[in-house]
Amino acid sequence: MLLTDIAHADDAGRIAEKTIDILTQPFTLEGNDIVITASIGISVYPNDGKDSHTLLMNADSAMYLAKERGKNNYQFYTLAMTERSLERMTIERGLRHALAHDELRLHYQPQIDSGSGRVVGVEALVRWQHPEWGLVYPDRFISVAEETGLIVPIGAWVLRTACQQAKAWLETHGPFNCVAVNVSPRQFMETNLLQTINQTLAETGLPPGALELEITESAVMQDPENTLQVLHQLQQLGVRLSIDDFGTGYSSLTYLRRFPVQSVKIDRSFVIDLPDDEGSKTLVRAIIALAHELKLFVVAEGVETAAQLSFLKSQQCDSLQGYMFSKPVDAELLKPGLMSAEFDTSASNQPI
Incomplete structure (x- = not known):
C-alpha cells in the first residue's frame, strides 16, 4: 500500500x-x-x-x-531492524553451509522415571558447531530456520541422526523406552512428513516404538482436523506421540481428547517457579490431573532443584527431565551404562 x-x-x-x-x-x-x-x-x-x-x-x-x-x-x-535483518541473513547463509558441511550436532538429555529413578529415554536436541561462533544453541537459529524453510532439511537430519543413535544404543545397552525428537510446526505441515519418518525408520532399522515425536501444542491446533488425520497415520506406523510445551497453546480439550497421543510434556515455564509460586503449583497440579484422566503419560522438563523434584513426585508426575539429572550432552560423552543407570529421585542428586 x-x-x-x-x-x-x-x-x-x-x-x-x-x-x-x-x-x-x-x-x-x-x-x-x-x-x-x-x-x-x-x-x-x-x-x-x-x-x-x-x-x-x-x-x-x-x-x-x-x-x-x-x-x-x-x-x-527502525534502524535496529536493519541490523537484525543482516544477522538473520548471516544465520541463514550459515545454516545452509552447516547442512552442506556437517556442522550440526545432536545432544541428548535423559528422561528419568520418577518412581524407580531409571532412565526411560532421551530427548534429542540440535546444536550448531559453528567454525567461528563455537557451539550455537537453537534459540539463536531455529526461528530463522522456520522462516526460511530450512527447518525441513534440518529436521530430517535430526530425525535420521537420532534414529541411528537410538539403534546403536539398543544394540549396545539393550531395550530402553524411546528417543524423543521435536517436530516443528513447519515440518508437521509438510505433506511428505509421513514418508520421511517411514523411510528413516526403514533405513536405520529402529523399531517404530522406540521413536517418540514431540509436537508443540500450538502446532497441532493450527489445523486440528488435518492434525488429527496426520496423527492417526503416525500412530499406525507405531511411533509414539507427545504434545510438547503442554499448557501454553490454548488447545481445545475436545481435540485433545481425540488426539492419539501417549504423553504430554509440561513446559519448563511452569516448572521453574515450583514450589514457591502458588499459580505455578495450581497449573501443574491441573495439567497432571487432566493428563492422567485422559490416560496420558506426563513428563516435566526443566527440573533443576530438589524442591521441584519433590513437588512433581507428590503430584505423581511420571517422568522428569532437567539439569537435576543431566544437561544435554553429546552421545559420545554419556557415561557408560547410562541406559541402565538409576538416579536417586528421593534425595538431592548429583548431575552426571
Missing part, C-alpha cells in the same frame, strides 16, 4: 489499524466463514529510505517483526 499526502507518520499507523480491522471481519466463501489476519510493516519516506527499493525492504523487515510479535498487528521500521 502506498500512502500519499499524509500529515504525519502516525497517520500511517491509524490506516494500518483500520486495514487490520477490515480484514479480520469474517466473510463467506463457498459456505465457509473465512477470516484473514494481517501483519503490516511500515516505512516512511524519507527517513526510512529515499527510493522505492529501500522503502519496500525496510517495510518488509518491520512486517517480520509484526509477525514475531503475535501477528495481526503493525510495526514501524
Whole structure:
C-alpha cells in the first residue's frame, strides 16, 4: 500500500489499524466463514529510505517483526531492524553451509522415571558447531530456520541422526523406552512428513516404538482436523506421540481428547517457579490431573532443584527431565551404562 499526502507518520499507523480491522471481519466463501489476519510493516519516506527499493525492504523487515510479535498487528521500521535483518541473513547463509558441511550436532538429555529413578529415554536436541561462533544453541537459529524453510532439511537430519543413535544404543545397552525428537510446526505441515519418518525408520532399522515425536501444542491446533488425520497415520506406523510445551497453546480439550497421543510434556515455564509460586503449583497440579484422566503419560522438563523434584513426585508426575539429572550432552560423552543407570529421585542428586 502506498500512502500519499499524509500529515504525519502516525497517520500511517491509524490506516494500518483500520486495514487490520477490515480484514479480520469474517466473510463467506463457498459456505465457509473465512477470516484473514494481517501483519503490516511500515516505512516512511524519507527517513526510512529515499527510493522505492529501500522503502519496500525496510517495510518488509518491520512486517517480520509484526509477525514475531503475535501477528495481526503493525510495526514501524527502525534502524535496529536493519541490523537484525543482516544477522538473520548471516544465520541463514550459515545454516545452509552447516547442512552442506556437517556442522550440526545432536545432544541428548535423559528422561528419568520418577518412581524407580531409571532412565526411560532421551530427548534429542540440535546444536550448531559453528567454525567461528563455537557451539550455537537453537534459540539463536531455529526461528530463522522456520522462516526460511530450512527447518525441513534440518529436521530430517535430526530425525535420521537420532534414529541411528537410538539403534546403536539398543544394540549396545539393550531395550530402553524411546528417543524423543521435536517436530516443528513447519515440518508437521509438510505433506511428505509421513514418508520421511517411514523411510528413516526403514533405513536405520529402529523399531517404530522406540521413536517418540514431540509436537508443540500450538502446532497441532493450527489445523486440528488435518492434525488429527496426520496423527492417526503416525500412530499406525507405531511411533509414539507427545504434545510438547503442554499448557501454553490454548488447545481445545475436545481435540485433545481425540488426539492419539501417549504423553504430554509440561513446559519448563511452569516448572521453574515450583514450589514457591502458588499459580505455578495450581497449573501443574491441573495439567497432571487432566493428563492422567485422559490416560496420558506426563513428563516435566526443566527440573533443576530438589524442591521441584519433590513437588512433581507428590503430584505423581511420571517422568522428569532437567539439569537435576543431566544437561544435554553429546552421545559420545554419556557415561557408560547410562541406559541402565538409576538416579536417586528421593534425595538431592548429583548431575552426571
